[in-house]
Amino acid sequence: MPWYVRGYLVLINLISFGAFVYDKIRALRDEWRIPERRLHFLTIGGGVFGSGMGMFLAKHKVSKPVFYVMLILGFFTFLGIMKVTDVHPDRAASQTTDTKNERPNKSEKHSRSIDKHLPRHPVER
Structure with a gap:
């Protein structure tokens, strides 16, 4: 989840x-x-x-059923925000388009450094 969505959810809560x-x-x-109406908006807004x-x-508004309904709707809104902003590793990999700036992992670095020091032999046919 992006930092600004986390910040929004913390702030609105x-x-x-x-x-x-x-x-x-x-x-x-x-x-x-x-x-x-403003309290409802804050609840549904995440x-x-x-x-x-x-x-x-604070034991405030607990006797009004409409506030419980708003809590349920607000919970579904919260879940929707979490679902929409969730980035899975497989989706993140497909969204990456620039591979030139990616750093190689340790095994790739190691294999590259070994290849540099090996003598090059002609291929026999």
Whole structure:
């Protein structure tokens, strides 16, 4: 998985966790709240683990079934992101087009150095 996808997933989970905890604090103080639609967006946008932890650690929005549905949808979104950005070795090898800049492995290096020192004999027919 590319570094920027990992960074996005970490960031969206931290933001969604903070949003749920912040909304709980605001609810206890009877102050302005984060709209539920925004919390749903954070959950479905890949922040399923942060949202889930924020829900259960802060005991916030746990009585609303729609938030459980959003957690499930967010989990599938997370799995989709993981699947789309997953690079398997066989796919990575087929995507490589420039072979000139690749470094040879140790056995190739060794065989090349031995070949340099062997005398060249003419081929007998």
